[in-house]
Amino acid sequence: MKWYYxxxxxxxxxxMAGGLVNSANHYHGLYKNEQYRANKAESxxxxxxxxxxxxxxxxxxxxxxxxxxxxxxxxxxxxxxxxRGDVINGHEQMQFNATCSKTVSGSLRDAESQKHKAGAxxxxxxxxxxxxVATNQVxxxxxxxxxxxxx
Numbered sequence: 001m002k003w004y005y006x007x008x009x010x011x012x013x014x015x016m017a018g019g020l021v022n023s024a025n026h027y028h029g030l031y032k033n034e035q036y037r038a039n040k041a042e043s044x045x046x047x048x049x050x051x052x053x054x055x056x057x058x059x060x061x062x063x064x065x066x067x068x069x070x071x072x073x074x075x076x077x078x079x080x081x082x083x084r085g086d087v088i089n090g091h092e093q094m095q096f097n098a099t100c101s102k103t104v105s106g107s108l109r110d111a112e113s114q115k116h117k118a119g120a121x122x123x124x125x126x127x128x129x130x131x132x133v134a135t136n137q138v139x140x141x142x143x144x145x146x147x148x149x150x151x
Contacts, residue, residue: 061147069140076132084125094121 086092 058148062144065140065143065147069136069143072139073133073136076136077129080125080129080132084121087121094124 083092087094
């Protein structure tokens with residue numbers, strides 16, 4: 001074979017090898033870009049899943065807190081209603097620690113006049129119920145802040 005055929009074949013083989021190297025380099029770059037994108041997407045998915053898991057834990061905590069305080073409030077209201085019923089039925093008696101400004105000789109009629117009025121009982125139970133509700137709300141908010149905000 002003549003030398004220019006040999007050099008043409010060698011040049012052809014070198015060009016083919018160069019093309020293969022160039023193609024390999026091109027597709028390797030595409031592979032690296034796709035791998036980077038996939039890793040970034042996986043990292044984002046993991047981050048979002050962690051956020052979802054955290055939100056679910058917080059929802060469970062808030063639900064448990066709500067159940068606890070709702071139960072405490074229902075118990076307090078039930079206790080007040082039982083006490084109110086006992087006072088109305090005469091099983092229990094309300095006593096107030098009060099002092100009178102004038103002294104009257106001890107007679108049965110005077111003792112009767114020192115009893116509280118019926119409206120006082122109703123006001124007492126309303127106030128006690130309101131205090132229980134307000135206390136429960138404050139406790140709920142404190143627990144919520146402790147469990148959710150200070151985490």
